[in-house]
Amino acid sequence: MPPAIFIDSLVLSSMYILMASGLVLVFSIMGILNFAHGQFYMLGAYAIFYLFQQVGINFFVSLVLSAAIVGFVGILVERYIMRPIGQPIQVVVITIALISVFEGLITLIAGPAPRSVTSAFPGTVSIAGVSLSSERLATVIIAVLLIVALYLFIQRTRLGLAMRAAAQQPVAAGLFGIQVARVSTLVMGIGCGLAALAGAIMAPMFYVDPWIGGQPLVMALLAIVIGGMGSLGGAVVGGIVLGMIGSIAAYYIGFWSQLISFGIVIVILLFRPQGLFGQSEK
C-alpha cells in the first residue's frame, strides 16, 4: 500500500473521530442523538474561512476561535432550545429541524457558492523518499493532538470525571453534587466545538458550502455504531476503521468502496448489535 494512502486514511479517520467523539459525548450525557452535528462541522469550516482566509488571523488561533465560537453556539442551542423542550424525542426532532435552520442561515449570510480555504501548509514533504502532502500530514498531527487532549481532559480532570459520572449515573452524580444540567451544557459546547474543529481542519483540503455537513454526520454515526453507542473509545476505533476502509477500499476497488463501509456496519451489527465497545443491554 502506498504511504500516501495510509496518510489519506489517517486524515479521514481524524475527521470521523473528531466528529464521532462530539456526537458520542452529547449522546452519552444528554441521551440525544444530535442530527445537526454535521451543521456544526459546517459552521466550523465557515468560521475558519472567515477568520483565517478573510481576516487573516493565524491558522492555529483561527482553529481555537472557530471551536470556541461554534461551541458557544452549541451552548446557546442547548440552553435555550434543547433544555426548555426537555423530552428527548422532541429534542431529536428539533435537531433535525436545526439542519435546515443552519443551512438556510449560512446560505443567507455567505451565499450558496462553494468557498475554499487556502492551505496553511502548502507543498509536499519527503519522508524516506516518499513525497507526502504537508497539508495532510499537518492535519493528522493536529487531529492526533486534539484527540489526546480530549482523552486527557476526560480522564485526568475533575470536569472530565464529572462528565463521566453524569454519563454513567446521572442521578447518583447529582446526589454527589454534580450539576448535571451544567455538565450537559458544557458537553454540548465541547461536542459542537469538536465538530467545528473537524470542519476547520478539513476545510483547506476540501471546500466549504452550506451543505457539507451531511456526509461527515453519516460517517460519524457509522463510527459510533461500529464502536458502540456512548463509548468514546469505540468512536475512536470506529473512526479509524471507517477512515481506513474509505481510503484503502477506494484505492483498491474504487467505485464500490462506499458499499464496503455500510456493509461492514451491517455485518458488525448482525454479530454484535451493541457495537465493538458498547455494553449489551441483556
Next chain:
Amino acid sequence: MKRQFVYVSLVVVLVLSIMISCAAPAANVPAPPKILKIGSVLPFSGPASMWGESIKPVMEIYRDLINDDGGWQVGDDKYIIELYFADGPIFSIQTDAAAARSLIYDKQVSAIVSYFGIGYSAVAPICNAEKVIFNTSTISMGAYNASREPYSIFGFPAVEMSINQAMAVMQAFPQYNTLCWTATKGGNVDIEKIYAPVDEEIQKKYGVRSIRLYYPEGTTNFTPYLIKMAEMGAEVLFSFGTPLEIGLMARQRYQMGYKWPVAANGAILDTKIVKGLAGSEEAMQNICGDFCYPWMLKKVTVSPRYLDMANRIREAYKQKYEGKEPYAGAFGVGVTMMGHYLEGVRMAGSTDPDKVMKALRGGTVETFVGKYTLSGNETYGSPVVFGFPCAMSIIKGNESVYLNEEPLWDVDHPLADVTGLIK
C-alpha cells in the same frame, strides 16, 4: 336658422371625421409584434449550478440584441423573442422533466434548447408529445427513439466532443502520452469494455494511450484515485466532472505534488471562482476547459454575421457585468443551441414545428461556432450536429488562454463508426 344649420353641419362633420378616423384601415398602425417563446432547462441548483448561472445571462443578452434589432426574421414577419428558464439540476431526471412541463404548459414555449442533463428519457417524451422542439446533448441519447421522438435535435455533441477536446489537449502537450479519463460512474456499467474500441482507435489515430478510472457520485476526497492514476501512468486527466469536482481534483493533485494538466469538457468558469474551488493560484494552473469563444477560434471559421453578433454579445456582457468576459460555455451550449432553433425557424420561414424540423434535417446552418451540418434520417432519425470546434483553453497565471483546437469529425470520420454514437 342659418346659424343653426352651420352648427349642425359642424357637428356632423366632426362626428363623421371621428368615425372615419376610427374606421380607417390599420395601415399606419404597427401590427402587434409576433412572439417566439423559447425555453431552456439549465442547472440553477446543485453541483452544476455554476454552469447554468453562467450560461443564462449570455442567452438573455443574445435575446435582447435580437429584439433590439426588431426581432428575428421569419418569412415576412419579425418575431420578438421571449426566453424562459427553468431549473434542471442535471442529475435529477424528475426535476428536469418538471422543468420542461412548466415551460411547455405554463409558458407555452415552442422549443426547449440548451439542455445538457441526463434526463433525455424523461424530458423528450413530454416535448415530443406537444410538438415542442427539444434541442439537447448526446450525453443521454442512448434512450432516443427515432420514431417516437421526431422533434428531438442533438445539437450538443457532448460525448463525441469530449474525445476531440481531449485530443486537442494531448496535441498541445506532445511530451505526454497517457490520458486518464475520469468521471462519476453510475451503476455497474463496464465503461472500460464499452470504450475499448474507442480507446484503440484513439491509440491508432493519435498515438495516445487511454486509461480509465471512475469514482462514486459525491466523492470529494480524490486522493486514493489520484494515487491510483499516478500508478497507472496518467500524465493528463480528462474529467467529465462538475466544476466543483474539477476544482477539488486540481487542488488535491497539487497538494500531492502532481502537476498533470486537468482537462474538463465544460468551459472554465471565471478564474476567480476556479481559484476558489482549487484553493490557490498554484493549484489551478494547467486546468483546461472548453473555449468556444467565436472570436478566438483558429481552425473553425465563423460567419461574419455570427462573429459580429458574438462581438456584440461580448461587448454588451462586459458593459453589464463590470468588464467581465462572458462564459465560454455559453457559446458552446447556450446561444449556439438557441441558434440552431432560430436558424431552423428562419430556414423554414415558419414556426410550425414540422416545417422547422424538415428544414433542419440534413441541412447546414451557420452558428456562433462555425458551420454545422445536421444529420438526416439516417443518423439518429433526427438532426445531430457535426463541426463543433472542440477548442480548449488552459489556465496560465490568473487567465484562461487559448490552448488548442481539434474540430469535431464529420460523419465519415473513422471514430464516428467506432463510438457507435454518431451512426
